Amino acid sequence: GENVEQHPSTLSVQEGDSAVIKCTYSDSASNYFPWYKQELGKGPQLIIDIRSNVGEKKDQRIAVTLNKTAKHFSLHITETQPEDSAVYFCAPRRGAGNMLTFGGGTRLMVKP
C-alpha cells in the first residue's frame, strides 16, 4: 500500500509569515494529490488539490507544488493568519483507487 509521510509534524509561525508542509509518498501510480485542513472538533476539509499533469496550483494564499519524479508534493501558505491554525493532512492516491491514505498530519500554529 501507499506509504505517506508528512514533515514537519508541528510548525509554529508568526502571523504574516509563510508556512510550507511537505508530503512524500511511495506509490508512483498516484496521480491525485489533495490537502485537507482539520480544525478542532471538525472533520477534514479539502482546501486544495492537484493532479499529476500539473506542477503547481494556486488559490489565493495557498498553493500546492508537485514533484512526481521525487514523489513529493508541498502545501504553501503565504501571509498566514491565526485562522490558518489547524492540522493539515495530505492524502495522495491513484486516480482509480478508492482508498485515501493520510499522512500523519502537521499541526500549524500561527501566533498573532
Add this chain to the structure above:
Amino acid sequence: DSGVTQTPKHLITATGQRVTLRCSPRSGDLSVYWYQQSLDQGLQFLIQYYNGEERAKGNILERFSAQQFPDLHSELNLSSLELGDSALYFCASSVGQGGSYEQYFGPGTRLTVT
C-alpha cells in the same frame, strides 16, 4: 457545513458493548467512506460503499461491519468494544466510487469506551 451528517456526535459506552454509528451522505453522492481517527494511528480508512455495495476495505477489524441502505445512508457497527476502539469516526461521501472525486467529511462521532 459539508452536507454530510453523522449521528450521534458523542457516544460513551462500556467494553464489550455494541454501537451503531450513522451517516447520511450529501445529496446526490453515491459513495460513503468510513474513517477512524485516533491519536496513535492517525486517520485510517476503514471501508467504502458505493450505491449499496462494498467497494473497498481498509484496516477494518472483523468486529466492525458496515452497510449502505437503499436511501444511501450508511451505518457502521462496532461490536465487542475494547478500550482501544475509542476514537473519532468520520464518514465521508463523494459522487463517484473512485478516481479523483472530492470526499466531503462529516463532523464525526466521538466514541469513548470505558
